Amino acid sequence: MSTDTVGQAATGTVPHRRRQQVRVRILTLTGVAVLLVTTYLFTDVTGSWDYVVQLRARKLAAMLLVAVAVATATVLFQTVTENRILTPAIMGLDSLYLLIQTVVVYLFGASALVATEPTLQWTVEIVVMVLFATALFRWIFTGAGRSIHLLVLVGVLFGVLFRSVTHLLQRMIDPAEFAVLQDAFFASFSVQPQLLGLSAATITLATVGLLLIGRQVDVLGLGRAHAIGLGVHHRQLVAAVFALVAVLVAVSTALVGPITFLGLIVANLAYHLIGSHLHRHTVPAAILLAVIFLVGGHLLLERIFDLGTVLAVVIEFVGGIFFIILVTRKGAR
Amino acid sequence: MIVLQSVTKRYADTAVVDDVSIELGHPGITSVIGANGAGKSTLLSMIGRLLPIDDGTITVDGLDVTTTRGALLARRLAVLRQDNHLTARLTVRDLVAFGRFPHGRGRLGPADRDAIDQAIAYLDLDSVGDRFLDQLSGGQRQRAFLAMTLAQDTHYLLLDEPLNSLDLRHCVQTMRLLRRAADELGKRIVLVLHDINFAAAHSDRIVAMRAGRIHAVGTPTEVITTAVLREVYGLDIAVEEFGGHPMAVYHL
Structure with a gap:
């Protein structure tokens, strides 16, 4: 008998059944995601098969990357802040992204935004956002106060500040240039192919980093006191997680624009469906849900509403309803 | 042993733990008693690495708590x-x-x-x-x-007010359980207690704190006395003996 079966026998049958249930649910989610992805890629093709599929594959790649980044970042952020209704958006990264775009147009004109090498633009955006986020996280979370409420307040304040400056600058620029800028305000998955590779590489690196500290992050969910008592280097680990979150959110925002609302929905749905606190269960579930929402949302948007609305509306509408149902059901139980 | 040497913790200019040197973690149960704000929880938090130490050193079995790897300490x-x-x-x-x-x-x-x-x-x-x-x-x-x-x-177990918000029955059960863990499993338990009678009935050693300093250390009969309690709590409390334990009558 192997040592593993001894361990299994000792823990009894119920935890085993729970593990199996988690596995079944993740597999089901995978099935739905794969189904949606194939439907998106291969159905309703008119015109050149090659062209259409290639175009869609590129969009799909962007969606998958964003799903991984946003879902992972939100779950981690919620663990570290010990709060289930926060998203990294509270740190004002979305508004910072819009501010960067606006400042570029204001200073150099819309032609600059269009003409700049996308890779360069991407890199600058990422660096600025990551620097800002890590500075803010570190300052607030490792300082004397270390309060989540302070972090939220300061984040909201910065968000408002960025938005106000953005609005001010937008009023001062040429209306024709403003029209170009406006495109940047909504998440769009028609991305430059050269950015996909870069983003994929960055997100992969961040994910590997996360895998290395994954089990320690589970302990963070118990709160600071227990984490320290169990021998986790709390400050170091929190700083590392914040850096990962900043990179993931920045990459996703620089790739397709602001979309963090998605994270809140998928993270909470994942906790609910999986019922496990372990990140090796909740993170994959949240990612799969994000894929389902993004690809499903696009299917609805492109095939049923004929592009009559924006993705945010679809996801927030469907996800919002789903979310409210879950919350009320949980309350009733 | 858990050894504290001239340990001090200040908030602004007030020292909540003031130059405390003591050895904790003798076999059995050690209770730390004292009024609110005497520095009991702060002391425990510093041993548990939850608060930085302003002055002095704390070692657990010779390992300095501020420099030793967390995982190593968490096994002790x-x-x-x-x-x-x-x-x-x-x-x-x-x-x-x-x-x-x-x-x-x-x-x-x-x-x-x-x-x-x-x-x-x-x-x-x-x-x-x-x-x-x-x-x-x-x-x-x-x-x-x-x-x-x-x-x-672990060898040592630190508990900060484990009886908080428990009813009488669960208080008694918890204390008996800790006693059992100390006797059967050889745990060395240090706990902060507000109810001095639970401390008197179940501890091997009692540490009384007042205004950030150690006021008295000893067996329950040595520490739970009218004189010590007057200094620590500012109240005149009669102490009677019951079943070999000193019992303070402070409800009157």
Whole structure:
């Protein structure tokens, strides 16, 4: 008998059944995601098969990357802040992204935004956002106060500040240039192919980093006191997680624009469906849900509403309803 | 042993723990008593690495708590605080399994599973092992957290006001349980207590603190006296003997 079966026998049958249930649910989610992805890629093709599929594959790649980044970042952020209704958006990264775009147009004109090498633009955006986020996280979370409420307040304040400056600058620029800028305000998955590779590489690196500290992050969910008592280097680990979150959110925002609302929905749905606190269960579930929402949302948007609305509306509408149902059901139980 | 040398903690200019030197962690149970704000919890928090030390050093079995790797200390010293609110939804078994984290960095082997089962059985939680913590009563929750610290399999156990918000029956059960853990498992337990009679009845040693300093150290009969209690609490309290333990009558 192997040592593993001894361990299994000792823990009894119920935890085993729970593990199996988690596995079944993740597999089901995978099935739905794969189904949606194939439907998106291969159905309703008119015109050149090659062209259409290639175009869609590129969009799909962007969606998958964003799903991984946003879902992972939100779950981690919620663990570290010990709060289930926060998203990294509270740190004002979305508004910072819009501010960067606006400042570029204001200073150099819309032609600059269009003409700049996308890779360069991407890199600058990422660096600025990551620097800002890590500075803010570190300052607030490792300082004397270390309060989540302070972090939220300061984040909201910065968000408002960025938005106000953005609005001010937008009023001062040429209306024709403003029209170009406006495109940047909504998440769009028609991305430059050269950015996909870069983003994929960055997100992969961040994910590997996360895998290395994954089990320690589970302990963070118990709160600071227990984490320290169990021998986790709390400050170091929190700083590392914040850096990962900043990179993931920045990459996703620089790739397709602001979309963090998605994270809140998928993270909470994942906790609910999986019922496990372990990140090796909740993170994959949240990612799969994000894929389902993004690809499903696009299917609805492109095939049923004929592009009559924006993705945010679809996801927030469907996800919002789903979310409210879950919350009320949980309350009733 | 847990050795504190001239340990000081200040908030602004006020020293909440003022130049304290003491050895804690003798075999059995050591209770720390004192009025609110005497520095008991602060002292425990510094030993447990939850608060930085402003001056002085604390060592656990010769390991300096500020410089030693957390995982190493977590295998010798377990800390349980009074506020145990969790955002994560965990079953009792999940929670107790975390106690094994310092040993396997999150991977559970057969030995870890045995330790978890033993801790759950020791605290009589078998029947609720697979229930979620938010489905338990306050007393059961408290025992679940105690089971986690037992599973951590440490020499020293620090508890900050473990009787807080427990009813009389659970208070007595908890104290008897700690006594048993000290006698049967050889745990060296240090706890902060507000009820001096529980301290007197179950401790081997009592440390009385006043205004950030150690005021008295000794056996219950040495410390629980009208004279010491007057200094520590500012009250005249009659002390009677009952079943070999000094009992303070402070309700009148």
